Amino acid sequence: MNQRPTTLRAWLIFPALLTAVTISGQQPPPPTSSPQTTTQRPTFVSQVDLVTLDVIPRDKRGQFIPDLKMKDFVVLEDGVEQSIGDYRLVYGGRELSVEVLSAPTAAPEGMILPPTRPPSDVAGRVFIIFIDDLHLQAGDSPRVRNLLTQITNTLVHDGDLFSVVSTGPSSIEVQQTYDRGRLTESIKKVMGAGMSPEDILLAPSSTAGPQELRHRVHVAFSTAYDLLKQLERVNNRRKAFIYLSSGYDFNPFTESRWKQEQERYAVPQRDANGSVPLETGITSRERDGMNPFETGSQAFAVADLVSQLAELTRAANRANATFYTIDPRGLIAGPDINQNFTTTEWRSYVTTSVDSLRTIADLTGGFCICNSNDFKKGLARIDAETSDYYILSYYSKNPDPMRRVRKIEVKVKREDVDVTHRSDWTLPFAKRK
Numbered sequence: 001m002n003q004r005p006t007t008l009r010a011w012l013i014f015p016a017l018l019t020a021v022t023i024s025g026q027q028p029p030p031p032t033s034s035p036q037t038t039t040q041r042p043t044f045v046s047q048v049d050l051v052t053l054d055v056i057p058r059d060k061r062g063q064f065i066p067d068l069k070m071k072d073f074v075v076l077e078d079g080v081e082q083s084i085g086d087y088r089l090v091y092g093g094r095e096l097s098v099e100v101l102s103a104p105t106a107a108p109e110g111m112i113l114p115p116t117r118p119p120s121d122v123a124g125r126v127f128i129i130f131i132d133d134l135h136l137q138a139g140d141s142p143r144v145r146n147l148l149t150q151i152t153n154t155l156v157h158d159g160d161l162f163s164v165v166s167t168g169p170s171s172i173e174v175q176q177t178y179d180r181g182r183l184t185e186s187i188k189k190v191m192g193a194g195m196s197p198e199d200i201l202l203a204p205s206s207t208a209g210p211q212e213l214r215h216r217v218h219v220a221f222s223t224a225y226d227l228l229k230q231l232e233r234v235n236n237r238r239k240a241f242i243y244l245s246s247g248y249d250f251n252p253f254t255e256s257r258w259k260q261e262q263e264r265y266a267v268p269q270r271d272a273n274g275s276v277p278l279e280t281g282i283t284s285r286e287r288d289g290m291n292p293f294e295t296g297s298q299a300f301a302v303a304d305l306v307s308q309l310a311e312l313t314r315a316a317n318r319a320n321a322t323f324y325t326i327d328p329r330g331l332i333a334g335p336d337i338n339q340n341f342t343t344t345e346w347r348s349y350v351t352t353s354v355d356s357l358r359t360i361a362d363l364t365g366g367f368c369i370c371n372s373n374d375f376k377k378g379l380a381r382i383d384a385e386t387s388d389y390y391i392l393s394y395y396s397k398n399p400d401p402m403r404r405v406r407k408i409e410v411k412v413k414r415e416d417v418d419v420t421h422r423s424d425w426t427l428p429f430a431k432r433k
Helices: 007-011 138-154 180-187 197-202 211-231 254-265 284-289 301-318 343-362 375-385
Strands: 050-058 073-077 084-091 094-100 126-131 161-166 173-177 239-244 321-326 389-395 405-412 418-420 424-426
Touching: 050 073, 050 405, 073 084, 073 389, 126 138, 126 211, 138 180, 138 239, 138 375, 161 180, 161 211, 173 180, 197 254, 211 239, 211 301, 239 343, 254 343, 301 321, 301 343, 301 424, 321 343, 321 375, 405 418
Parallel strands: 126 161, 126 239, 239 321
Antiparallel strands: 050 389, 050 418, 073 405, 084 094, 084 389, 161 173, 405 424
């Protein structure tokens, strides 16, 4: 893949589950007639891991290559070549060819699978338009509505199935539909309700940072997670998650928040992590009298955010959905003239929030339209990536259940071809019975 790592992504090296189908069977023992005649039948457990990849090959000019055959692809999992069982080409949003092996299911010996059904009409794409208005400023609402209008005109075509969901007071919930008029009606309801920098400074804080910020992130990620669980039931269609948000930061404006707290409550000066340094001249008795839950450290704020981003990206890869994140703020300069932040503090906040959006996109095979006012160009690229692609499927040859992280590499037997795809997947945990 040709994705550049970001600051948060350097923390986050988590596996991505593309598609895993687990089939298990267990036959209970027969009832015993007496303790002396107890018999138990053997238990047979089988598992088949089907991995599905959306692959986009481009030439050196960046153009999609539509004439590749199944024999032109090489799929490696942990460096071991896999046997491709299913190959499909989708060009212009339409499936033009289906090439399936006579025995496409290279399943373990003894596994009996149902007969293959003829392919159904899979024209069109599936879009989830996710409006995280809990992290969109109220002043940016007109800009967001204009962006959604561009999405309607550029991305959503006839035959595309889409749904629209918001996380906050906009209260938008449009179930999957083909009616573009429903999207137009939803745009009028959008109103940002994100916390402004002033709100963050005045919000109650603890050792984990502003609690309201964490609550809002939890609501946003939980909503997205539920939608991804529903997408797992949709097969053989390109699934794109259009994610509108201003990004996330669990510990923004640290120095300004502690300074504000010191001025309001006359508390001791703290360092960048929120801890009270020993050299402030505080006696042990004064330190013992402080609330221990207000004198801790927020050094793990980034790690906490990374953990939640990892859960979201794993859910996206299980559903074989690609995140395309969009920051409606566009090109971000410095803080407003009425905001008393240092340039370093402001840039740190912007970098962390933008990196969170880039991380979600990079680890699911998409990209982020961030720090750019040219939304039209980015939307055109999303339209192209969701219209032209190959679908490759194979059954993993690695039977070791302890090796949960599987690295994937797709090569093309041609020169000067750049291939975009997901780079890994994760074996699911066994379900408890």
